[in-house]
Amino acid sequence: MILIDRFLSDEQDPKAVEKVLGKLNDMLTSNEELIYLAVQKRPAVNLLPDCIAVSNKRIFYCEPANFGITMNFKDISWKSIKEISFKEEIFGSKFICVPQHGENIITEYIPKVQARKLYQAAYEQLEAYKEQVRQTEMEDKRAQQPAPAALFTPAETPVPENIPAEEPVEVYVPPVPVEEPEDETTLKLRKLKTLYDKQLITQAEYEAKKADILDTF
Template identity: 55%
Template sequence: MNFEKFLIDEQDPKAVEKILIKLQDMLTPGEEVLYLAVQKKPAVTLVPDTIAVTSKRLFFCIPGNLGLTTNFEIYSWKDIKEVSFKEEFFGARFTAVPLSGENFTVDYIPKVQARKLYQFSNQQIDRLKAELKQEQYLKEQQQRREQFEKESIAQEVIQPVVAETVAPAPEPVEAFEDEITMKLKKLKVLFEKQLISQEEYEAKKSDILSQF
């Protein structure tokens, strides 16, 4: 790994080299170290704290046992609410605010390095927010498409049933029967008034009934 690109803001070369060797064994596939900040106290700092920004996580590397061991506080970007820094007389205090749990702070970070930490960290937080927003948008679009397909299928099933229920009923034959009845009644009235003979009545009646 190229150490020089992590020394542009006067980071301690020995501290950078030491922590990068350890980080190499901890990085996941596709994860890249983007920036390193090294603590610098007013007096000589033999075993400084180091903060590493990667494309997936934020590492607080705290030496223990006079530098023989290192304790790591590691936060995934999705678990960080925000980061902040406060410039003081000697350096700056850099703080990570997780979504749950207590804040984690390292002091005596050189001011330039603290500003760069803030910049790189927010770039990763914003990138993750944009990715999550895009994922949510695509998920909602997929849900809308699935709902539309379900409604379309339901319409195809319902339409034939509706067509059958509203099919016109056959016309009644009562109109033709009423016409025959009326003719027979009129014929009978003529016969009763003796306007036609018995033979004419029977003949006309047979004629009318033959039309039925």
């Protein structure tokens, strides 16, 4: 069961969060976990806000329908996403998802704090998926590399009794270098530094997150 309190840390609408989480709880697959949930806040009337939820496997778009009686859900997996971004405006922010194919998915009026954290969560999951794909491709390339050719050994020929046989010459074959992937801690620190360099998180958030990562090392 999903606990609602952890998704109310940035002034999300409690009623909208409770309603969405009740539906999403039945939609999550095995080993899938919700990471962050943002709730739309229109400047005038905000009775039926849209919501965006990020899990470790996909992004959920949740839109009320039939005057709030029902809810429409659509999701897009990380492998189908090319990139994500957000743009701050006067009234909140636009959260933009660029799929591999098709039109961009744009959600307006996301509160600025929620938009930044939504982007951070989505960016980390998308980069983690891309890194997993890169590691898989590297392993496939190593598996497809041909084995080192065996050294040619000429057939033995009779040696006259009065002529001593020549000693065999050893040939040195250098080992094939294997590129070692970055460890998980280094990877997390590098991604965190990227967020800080892009001014998507404050220095305090950067230092706190960095300390959490190093504590788990």
